[in-house]
Amino acid sequence: MSSAKIRLCVDHPLGPGQSLPLTEAQAHYLFGVMREGAGSRLLVFNGRDGEWLAEVAEAGKRKGSLRCIAQTAEQTTGPDLWLMFAPVKKARTDFIVEKAVELGAARILPVATDYTNADRLRRDKAEAHVREAAEQCGALHLPEVADMTPLSRVLAAWDPARRILWADEGTAGRASVLQRLAAETGGPWAILVGPEGGFSPAERERLSVLPFVRPVPLGPRILRAETAALAAMTLWQAALGDWRPE
Ligand code: SAM
Numbered sequence: 001m002s003s004a005k006i007r008l009c010v011d012h013p014l015g016p017g018q019s020l021p022l023t024e025a026q027a028h029y030l031f032g033v034m035r036e037g038a039g040s041r042l043l044v045f046n047g048r049d050g051e052w053l054a055e056v057a058e059a060g061k062r063k064g065s066l067r068c069i070a071q072t073a074e075q076t077t078g079p080d081l082w083l084m085f086a087p088v089k090k091a092r093t094d095f096i097v098e099k100a101v102e103l104g105a106a107r108i109l110p111v112a113t114d115y116t117n118a119d120r121l122r123r124d125k126a127e128a129h130v131r132e133a134a135e136q137c138g139a140l141h142l143p144e145v146a147d148m149t150p151l152s153r154v155l156a157a158w159d160p161a162r163r164i165l166w167a168d169e170g171t172a173g174r175a176s177v178l179q180r181l182a183a184e185t186g187g188p189w190a191i192l193v194g195p196e197g198g199f200s201p202a203e204r205e206r207l208s209v210l211p212f213v214r215p216v217p218l219g220p221r222i223l224r225a226e227t228a229a230l231a232a233m234t235l236w237q238a239a240l241g242d243w244r245p246e
Helices: 024-033 090-102 123-137 151-156 177-182 201-209 225-240
Strands: 007-009 019-021 041-045 051-059 064-073 081-085 107-112 163-167 189-193 213-216
Touching: 007 123, 024 051, 024 064, 041 064, 081 090, 081 225, 090 107, 090 123, 090 225, 107 123, 107 151, 151 201, 163 225, 177 213, 177 225, 189 225, 201 213
Parallel strands: 007 041, 081 107, 081 189, 163 189, 163 213
Antiparallel strands: 019 064, 041 051, 051 064
């Protein structure tokens, strides 16, 4: 069976004739699950060197290698949009990470807030979700997953040139998010979504006075954190991101 529809995220540099050793998991997936073999063609990317057509050079049960043939897409970087969110339950957090990749986040920054009820986020697992999501959605960029950091520390070190679109249910009834975004320009942005319990009064007070923070409503209903992250990213992409025509 030969197909160039499979997309594999690899760690190695990509270039003409470059040999790419496969991990055990990749070999199992390609040869055990997908029934590919020597000579099969697929697409590979590493988040840095664009996308390449590659061919299976060696196929073993638990190992194998590919060889790069030709570049099929130049490396691109998406919009400079970070997603900051307070991790929630595992499956919902996995969903947020996956959707952040599909919606073109450049960086995923988990933050610990006063009411965050997940004490940690496994960065290695989140990175694996990033790779899988990028393989599936055709992304060339792999968003970096930062370590979970207290929101207060993140804000203390914040570059004021990066505006924060703060999903704030307390702003319901004010100018809509689309009206707010229509008055803004592109450039570096971050979206901030709170945990199940929302933001504490102290956090709300702090966020409200920061000049680079734009509090916005996402409608009259209270959304789950993962819905809010998805909705905010969608609206930002449509208004200021790479969903607009060039
Ligand atoms: N504090 C809320 C409560 O207990 O009533 C719930 C928080 S909500 C489940 C999680 C996060 O999603 C919020 O902190 C906020 O960032 C975002 N969010 C949910 N609904 C929203 C809305 N209608 N407008 C803006 N942000 C919203």
